[in-house]
Amino acid sequence: MNIIETKELSFSYKRENDEKVVLDGLNIDIKEGSFTAIIGHNGSGKSTFAKHINAILLPCGGSITVCGIDTSDEKKLYELRKSAGMVFQNPDNQIVATIVEEDVAFGLENLAIDREEMHRRVEAALKAVNMYEHRKRAPHLLSGGQKQRVAIAGILAMQPRCIVLDEPTAMLDPQGRREVMDTILSLNRENNITIVLITHYMDEAAKADRVIVLDKGKVRFDAPPREVFREEEKLRDLGLSVPDSTALVHALRKKGINIEKETLTPKECAEEILSVTVDIRTRLKR
Template identity: 55%
Template sequence: MAIIETRDLVFDYIRRDEEGNVEGIITAVDNVSLSVKQGEFIAILGHNGSGKSTLAKHFNAILYPTEGTVFVDGMDTRNDEKLWDVRREAGMVFQNPDNQIIGQIVEEDVGFGPENLGVPTEEIWQRVEESLKAVGMYEFRKYAPGKLSGGQKQRVSIAGVIAMHPKCIVLDEPTAMLDPLGRKEVIRAVRALNDVEGITIILITHYMEEIIHADKVFVMDQGKVALQGTPREIFSQVEKLKELRLDVPQVTMLAHELREKGLDIPEGILTKEELIEALHL
């Protein structure tokens, strides 16, 4: 069974004027059907305004469908009685870690979620230790979050979600506010959670280089799924990605341009190593 499934999902925003009168309706997610299996690493791409973050908020029941259905581990997200079960199974990490970290000390922050779930104290500390080790932040457990870098804060946010033992973690542009080093730290931690812990990952991003290790990619445009496939299948469509206003990793673009110049290079090159091999260097 799929851990996340949407069926004909539609979500409309109601636009109002200053007096609160309805001015119009904006369809942010338009008839999206997709399925995510347990243990998969899924990436959802799209330019700003494509609907990807609105879609992500349905996976944690922050938003409810205008039409269609969203299932999380078989539970309909519109079933109020299942709300906390849904949010326990699909944890959410947002753009700005400062909005998610509330504890004065790192280990206290990570333990906050399990404590609210009524987890016994001894098990809470076990979960805190396991979660911080999983994201490489255990040595910082006694630090104040304000002393950490952006990448470290985001890894603490992820640890706080892991401590609640979700089956799936949805990351809504978790590296958007980070520098390149912070982005690498966070993506490395996320990949490890998927590879080692078997946690299902849904990564919402517009950084193309973050998705090359995903099992499957969905590309959003105007609320619809415009493309879907493996990273190699997606990156083989350079011109289509340009039409969708998405950047392509430098190595993929270089390989594409060399191919257009007549070199015998396959489409969908993902890494420098692949390009070197294709060039027989």
């Protein structure tokens, strides 16, 4: 089942004299339970697309439905925002309360649910992002990665089917990035939550099932990461790169070392290099 469907989705920000097309007839279907990464250089329309998923922006042309709800249906706005949560780049802008567990409960205050259920949800959400032990702490004293996980917990408490994250790791240090990526992966694999991750880190995109490359508001590539990152030259032309492990194998290939597999992680890369090295050694021995 598709949880997100766009049909010829178009958008432009109104400007004084002209109109610049930011989304140019997008047809993107996203399956429930999948993990999709969206990449593209600055200004390619990624955030604009994300903002269409929970009706922060409405299409100028075409349509987008999320969980079967047309996002321009005002009567269903609340239901829509409950089904598709958004996490943004700056964790400090997303914190509203002075205690972690109250922050996570904040979004639930408007829902007609009893205290007990609220408690249960907050606890489950904090456990899911591995922040339960910090529930009594002040959010502003947490690290960036911890804050971002609290923001994710706040969304989780609403029990969404889909979470859209717009460069959630851009302001984090390597450890924070790892924590947030591990959390995203586990929510996808274990809780079957659909993930749409916008990122400019190629190694993060490599962890998705599918990578969509946006350029000038159009889809340029849409395939599993191994297929997309095979196109290193074309991606570089779009101002993008590939994961370091992929680039290393491409560079070795250019030097005549025959590694067939596209590698996405240092581990895969090491294994491939090792296997050709072993191969060369055995040939030398003969």
